[in-house]
Amino acid sequence: MELTSPDDLYRRAQALYTAGCYREAIPYLNRIRTNELYGIRANSNIGSCLLMMGYIRPAQRYIDRALRQDPTYIPALLNRAKAFEAQQQHAEVQEVCQDILDRNPDEEEAWMHWVMSLSVTHEDASALQQVKRWQSQLPNSFLAHLLEGELLFGQGSYNEAIAAYGEALRINPNAEKAYFDLSVVMLKLEHHAASLKYLDKAISLNPEAISYWSRKAQILWLMARSNEASDWFGKAYSMQPESATLFLNQHLLLPSIPGSGEEIDLARKRFVQGLELAENTTSLKLDFLDVAIPHTFTLAYHNRDDRALIERYISLMRNLAEPLLSKHSDLDHPLRHKKAGGHSGRLRIGFLSQFFSWHSNTIAFEGLIRYLDRQLFEVVIIHSAKSKRDDFRDSLDALCDQAIQLSTDYGESFDTLHSLSLDIIFFTDIGMSSYEFILPFIGSAPIQMTGWGVPQTSGIREIDYYVSAAELEPEGAEDSYTETLVRLPGGLPCFFPTTGMHFCPLPRDYFLLPSNDTLVGCLQSLHKLHPDFDNILERIAQQNPEVAFIFVEDRIEARTSAFLERLSRTAPSVHQKCLMLAHMSRGEYHSLCHCIDLLLDPIYFGSGITFFEASFVGTPIISLEGEYLRSRVVACGYREMGIDDMPIASTIEDYVELATQLVTDPERRNRMRESILSHNHRIFNRMDYIRNFEQFCLNAASNSIF
Secondary structure, rough: OOOOOOHHHHHHHHHHHHHHHHHHHHHHHHHHOOOOOOHHHHHHHHHHHHHHHHHHHHHHHHHHHHHOOOOOOOHHHHHHHHEEEEEEEOHHHHHHHHHHHHHHHOOOHHHHHHHHHHHHOOOOHHHOOOOOOOHOOOOOOOOHHHHHHHHHHOOHHHHHHHHHHHHEEEEEOOOOOHHHHHHHHHHHHOOHHHHHHHHHHHHHHHHOOOOHHHHHHHHHHHOOOHHHHHHHHHHHHHHHHOOOHHHHHOOOOOOOOOOHHHHHHHHHHHHHHHHHHHHHHOOOEHHHHHHHOOOOOHHHHHOOOOHHHHHHHHHHHHHHHHHHOOOOOOOOOOHHHHHOOOOOOOEEEEEOOOOOOHHHHHHEEEEEEEHOOOOOEEEEEOOOOOOOOHHHHHHHHOOOOEEEEOOOHHHHHHHHHHHHHOOEEEEEEOOOOOOHHHHHHOOOOOOEEEEEOOOOOOOOOOEEEEEEEEEOOOOOOHHOOOOOEEEOOOOOOOOOOOOOOOOOOOOOOHHHHOOOEEEEEEOOOOHOHHHHHHHHHHHHHHHOEEEEHHHHEOOHHHHHHHHHHHHHHHOOOHHOOEEEOOOOOHHHHHHHHHOOOOOOOOOOOOOOOHHHHHHHHOOHHHHHHHHHHHOOOHHHHHHHHHHOOOOOOHHHHHHHHHHHHHHOOOOHHHHHHHHHHHHHOOEEEOOOHHHHHHHHHHHHHHHHHO
C-alpha cells in the first residue's frame, strides 16, 4: 500500500535510516520537505543521510535549509557539527557545540563532539577539562566517563583510566565497551589474566563481536596458550572469511613456551600445512589488523635452516600484498635512477625499526648510527607506525640528520620512503613486526639490507644484503640466506658503546640470593630456552647439587608459569633449585651478573646483547657453538677478545662437563673473570666495525646502478 500521510512517510524514512538504508530514506523525506510540521526535520534528516553517505557539501545545503527555518533546531545544529567534523574544521565544530550547549547544557551529543574535536587536534588537556565540565553538568553520564577513560588511556595515565571506566560501569554495569576498554588497559599494563577476565565479560554481553574473539585469541597466544588461541582465531575467521590475518593466525601459530620438542615438531607441521592452505585459498585479502602475529620470527628458536620455509611465507605475503603494491610499484620511479649521493655528495642511509626506543635493538645500533662519518653519510632514522616514544628514542633522533615516523597506512609509508631519496635502507628488525616485511617489496632505495639484529634470513629477495661478520658465520652459511651474505672483516658486527654503562656491586642479599650456593644463571628470555636445553640443565643439576639456578621472569606471568611447569617435568632437579627474578634496571642487571658465578648460554639461540653485558662485569658464559649465527655470538666474541681458557664446548657432553668443572673450581672461574675484564675492550667501542661498514656501503653504492 502506498504511503501518503506525512506521519507514515516520516516513520518509514526513520526505519530505513535506522537500518542504514540512507539512499532509500531520502525519497520519503523529500515528499514531506514542504510540510509545515515535518519540513525542518525532513531537511535536517536528508542532510544526515547525505553525511552518512559521505556527501558533505550537499548535506550542508539541506542542513542550512533546516537552520534557516529554525536557527535553534538542535538536531540540525548537531548535523552541522558533524559536517564540520568530516571536513576537519575543528574550531567550527567547537563553536557549534558551544551554541548548542548554551541553549541546552544537557545535550550529550554536543559534549561528545566537542571533546572528540579537541582529542583529534591533540589538545588532550583541554579535552579532559571539557569532560570534567560535562560530568559536572551530567554526573551520571556514562558516555562522559567512558570518554574520560579513553583520553586518560591515550596519554598513558592507565590507573586513572581504570578509575574512569569503573565509574562508567557503575552507571551502566552491562556496558560491553567499558569492559573491552578495561581489557585493553590491562593488556597495556601486562596484566594478562585480568585482561582476559574483562574481555570474557565483554564477550558474554556481545557474543557476536568478532573483534572481541580475535583479541581474546591474541591474549591467549601471549599467555602461551597457542592451541586455544588458534581455536579463537578460527572462530573469528569463520565470521570474516576473507581475512588473511585471521586465517594465518589460526594456522601458523608457533608455541612461545613449548612444552616439548614434540610440540614444536607438531606446530611446525601445522605451519607448513597452513601455508599450503593459504596458497590455495584465493579469497584471502591482506588486512592490517592489530592482532596480527609475527609468524616467522619464532622459527629462529628451533635450530633449523628455515630459508626455504621463510621464502615460501614471504612469497605468499607478496602475492597477498600485490593489490597494494601495484598502486605504488612504478618501475620508472625517478628515485630508482637517481645518482648516488644526491645533491650533497654524501650517501643517504636510512635505518628503519619499530624498536628504536628502550629496546635491545637500540643498544645494538646506537653506536653505528652515532659514529657513521657525516662527511660521507647523511643518516635518516625511520620509526615504523607503532614505534614507542621515550627518552632513548629522542636521544637517537637527535643524532641523525632527519627523523621520520611512518604512517599506519602502508601506501602512505611507501610514498614517504620514496620521498626520502635514500641511497641505502637498513631494515634492522625485519620479521619482528607483523606487516613490515612488505616495506622492502616496494624497493624504496637502490640498496636494501638487513643484518644480525635479525637472527636469520628475511627471505625477501628485494633485500640485497645480509650484513654479518667473517668470524661469526660458518663455512657455507651463504646457502642459509636469501640475501647476499656480507662477511665484514673481524668478529661481532656491532659497535657496542660503554658510554653510560656502569654498575655498583651489590650483595647477593639485595637479590635475595642464597649466600652459600654456587650460582649458575641463564638470564635469557624464557622463550629462547628450547626444551632440549632442559636435559642439559638437569644433568648439570644432578652432578652439582650445591648449585642454585637463576632465571629472569617473563614479563607475562603465564609464560613464566608455563616454563616452570615444563621444568617440573623435564628437569625436576633444576625446578627444585631455581630462583626466578623480576625484571630490573640495566645497572641492577649488571650487578646481578656480577653476583652470579657462572652463566649458561642456551643452545640453538644463544646470547647477543647479553654477552656484551656479562663481559662488561667479567662473568664467564659457557657456550655450545652451533651451526647458525644465532648460536655463535659468544664463541665469536671470546675469540675476538682472545681470552685465556675460553669456556666454549663442542658437544653437549663437553658442555655439561665444562659446567661441572667450573662449578667446582672457583679459582679457574676467577682467572676467567680476570681474563675477560682484561680483554673486553676488544669487543666494545669498535671503530673498526664502523669503518668496515662504511667501506662496504661505499663499495656497494659504487657498484650499484642508480
